[in-house]
Amino acid sequence: MPSHPPDHRGKRQRAAGRLCHPPPRRRVSNPASPYIVFENVEVRYSPLVRGLCGATLRIERGEFVFFVGRTGAGKSTLLKLLTREAAPTSGKVTLAGIDLGRLREREIPALRRQMGIIPQDFALLPRKRVWENVAYAMRAVGATRKEVRRRVPAILEQVNIGHRADAFPHQLSGGEQQRVAIARALINDPPLLLADEPTGNLDPEHSLEIMQILARLNERGTTVLVASHDVLTVAKVNRRIVTVEGGQVTSDSKSEAPARV
Amino acid sequence: MFDRLEFLFGEATMALRRNVLMALAAITTVAVSLFLIGGLGYVYFRIDEYARTLPGKQEMRVFLRSGAPYAQITETAKQIRAMPGVASAVWMPKEKVWEKERLQHPDLTEGIENPYPDAFKVTLSDLSSAGKVAGAIRAMPAVEPAGGVVYLEKELEFIDQAMRVVRWLGSVFGSLLFVTGGVLIYNAIRLTILSRRVEVRIMQLVGATRLTIRAPFVIEGIVQGALGGALAALMVLASHQVFARFIESLKADVTSPPFPLGLALAGLSLAGATYGLLCSVVAVRSPMRLQ
Numbered sequence: 347m348p349s350h351p352p353d354h355r356g357k358r359q360r361a362a363g364r365l366c367h368p369p370p371r372r373r374v375s376n377p378a379s380p381y382i383v384f385e386n387v388e389v390r391y392s393p394l395v396r397g398l399c400g401a402t403l404r405i406e407r408g409e410f411v412f413f414v415g416r417t418g419a420g421k422s423t424l425l426k427l428l429t430r431e432a433a434p435t436s437g438k439v440t441l442a443g444i445d446l447g448r449l450r451e452r453e454i455p456a457l458r459r460q461m462g463i464i465p466q467d468f469a470l471l472p473r474k475r476v477w478e479n480v481a482y483a484m485r486a487v488g489a490t491r492k493e494v495r496r497r498v499p500a501i502l503e504q505v506n507i508g509h510r511a512d513a514f515p516h517q518l519s520g521g522e523q524q525r526v527a528i529a530r531a532l533i534n535d536p537p538l539l540l541a542d543e544p545t546g547n548l549d550p551e552h553s554l555e556i557m558q559i560l561a562r563l564n565e566r567g568t569t570v571l572v573a574s575h576d577v578l579t580v581a582k583v584n585r586r587i588v589t590v591e592g593g594q595v596t597s598d599s600k601s602e603a604p605a606r607v
Numbered sequence: 608m609f610d611r612l613e614f615l616f617g618e619a620t621m622a623l624r625r626n627v628l629m630a631l632a633a634i635t636t637v638a639v640s641l642f643l644i645g646g647l648g649y650v651y652f653r654i655d656e657y658a659r660t661l662p663g664k665q666e667m668r669v670f671l672r673s674g675a676p677y678a679q680i681t682e683t684a685k686q687i688r689a690m691p692g693v694a695s696a697v698w699m700p701k702e703k704v705w706e707k708e709r710l711q712h713p714d715l716t717e718g719i720e721n722p723y724p725d726a727f728k729v730t731l732s733d734l735s736s737a738g739k740v741a742g743a744i745r746a747m748p749a750v751e752p753a754g755g756v757v758y759l760e761k762e763l764e765f766i767d768q769a770m771r772v773v774r775w776l777g778s779v780f781g782s783l784l785f786v787t788g789g790v791l792i793y794n795a796i797r798l799t800i801l802s803r804r805v806e807v808r809i810m811q812l813v814g815a816t817r818l819t820i821r822a823p824f825v826i827e828g829i830v831q832g833a834l835g836g837a838l839a840a841l842m843v844l845a846s847h848q849v850f851a852r853f854i855e856s857l858k859a860d861v862t863s864p865p866f867p868l869g870l871a872l873a874g875l876s877l878a879g880a881t882y883g884l885l886c887s888v889v890a891v892r893s894p895m896r897l898q
């Protein structure tokens with residue numbers, strides 16, 4: 347259970363005259379600037395426990411990036427910085443030009459509607475059917491019943507789970523549950539997908555299937571970030587691999603590529 | 608809009624159904640506390656009203672010493688009339704009283720000497736000063752020292768005490784239970800939040816607004832409070848019936864006015880709902896974290 351993220355917003359952030367849920371501000375208009383930037387980011391969960399210590403990384407729109415590294419390296423923390431489940435103690439995290447560390451608490455829902463979050467534990471509602479799980483999330487972000495009826499089948503189809511729409515989560519295999527979690531992450535049509543150990547509990551075959559679904563979403567333009575310690579599966583997918591060790595980025599397949607030298 | 612409300616209220620009912628026992632505990636406690644505060648307040652008001660309707664309770668008889676000189680009697684009348692809390696003092700000479708008695712009961716009064724002393728009929732304007740007025744009159748020289756002042760002392764005292772008990776019960780137990788009821792509502796909401804943490808987490812993950820996440824819990828609190836208020840109104844109705852019957856058994860000619868059930872329901876439910884709103888807002892203010 348994470349402690350409440352430390353709040354590092356400056357006083358000038360609390361400017362007057364804001365709406366309740368303003369869209370995230372686009373401060374940077376330069377389209378050439380990277381989509382996601384981690385700049386020497388440090389995250390302290392407590393005075394002694396650090397999630398990250400000086401991580402630096404750039405990610406462009408449309409990339410598919412794996413964060414690999416052993417348990418406790420800081421992979422999840424990197425993702426949590428983007429979802430604002432954690433905030434940087436020092437350094438800077440920007441997403442599409444927005445300084446996430448300075449985001450106000452009430453701007454977080456709007457931020458999260460711009461991304462799809464696939465949590466490590468699926469977080470499915472056991473008493474709701476597959477389609478209801480997706481519908482519930484849609485209703486929570488303001489979709490009407492009509493919109494739900496119209497869109498849910500297509501969303502389930504995107505992850506090949508349409509045929510299990512009426513099943514309850516406990517009737518599904520791990521891979522199928524994972525696909526429902528991905529489907530739920532797609533309800534806002536996000537340009538960015540974040541998955542934390544999506545193959546953590548799956549056998550190699552289903553792991554590959556999940557990765558292929560994510561790869562397909564990536565091919566349609568979605569930026570996909572995956573934290574995983576499943577080196578075998580990651581190697582098979584052949585995408586950018588960022589290695590995290592002791593809270594820092596220690597290697598990056600992109601910068602090692604000959605073209606970038 | 609309607610669609611949105613439907614979702615929020617659907618979530619709230621779900622929450623209520625999950626923790627039926629806790630919700631019931633909160634509802635009944637709020638009901639009893641509102642009953643004690645509001646209901647006993649009503650009973651208090653009714654006793655007071657009853658006291659006002661007691662025939663003759665505003666009256667006092669003042670008997671004079673036999674053979675008191677005329678000048679002393681007029682002086683006494685003047686003094687009594689000047690007392691605060693006294694509306695009037697009517698002279699009732701013993702001959703007149705005896706005459707009336709003889710006409711009413713000729714058989715009983717046959718061959719008997721007039722036993723009545725001269726008297727005043729004193730009418731009070733302020734019931735609460737009855738004791739003081741009686742004491743002052745007793746001390747007057749023309750007034751018969753033993754039993755010279757007669758009024759509904761016992762009855763007034765009883766009513767006074769009943770009112771004191773009601774006031775005490777209502778304020779002490781009422782406020783204790785009121786606070787307990789608030790804590791129980793708070794607890795029920797916290798429990799609901801706990802039992803719905805997956806739902807809360809999902810909503811946070813997909814970017815539901817603070818309001819969407821919290822409104823169902825606040826609605827739950829409001830409903831609990833309102834149900835408590837409504838239950839309290841029914842309890843007041845029941846106790847009113849008992850009380851009314853008691854009064855009617857005391858005085859056959861007094862009929863209590865009908866109980867204003869609609870007003871009590873509306874008032875107490877509204878009070879309960881407001882209280883539930885307050886308690887649940889406090890409950891959802893504490894952070895609900897992801898994971």
Ligand SMILES: Nc1ncnc2c1ncn2[C@@H]1O[C@H](COP(=O)(O)OP(=O)(O)O)[C@@H](O)[C@H]1O
Pocket residue numbers: 347348349391392395396397398415416417418419420421422423424573
């Ligand atoms: N909520 C938290 N509270 C305290 N320490 C945490 C919390 N989350 C992570 N950590 C610590 O931060 C470090 C990095 O964790 P994490 O980013 O989850 O690593 P990974 O995902 O690579 O396994 C670990 O030492 C972990 O114990």
Ligand SMILES: [Mg+2]
Pocket residue numbers: 418421422423542543573
């Ligand atoms: Mg992790």
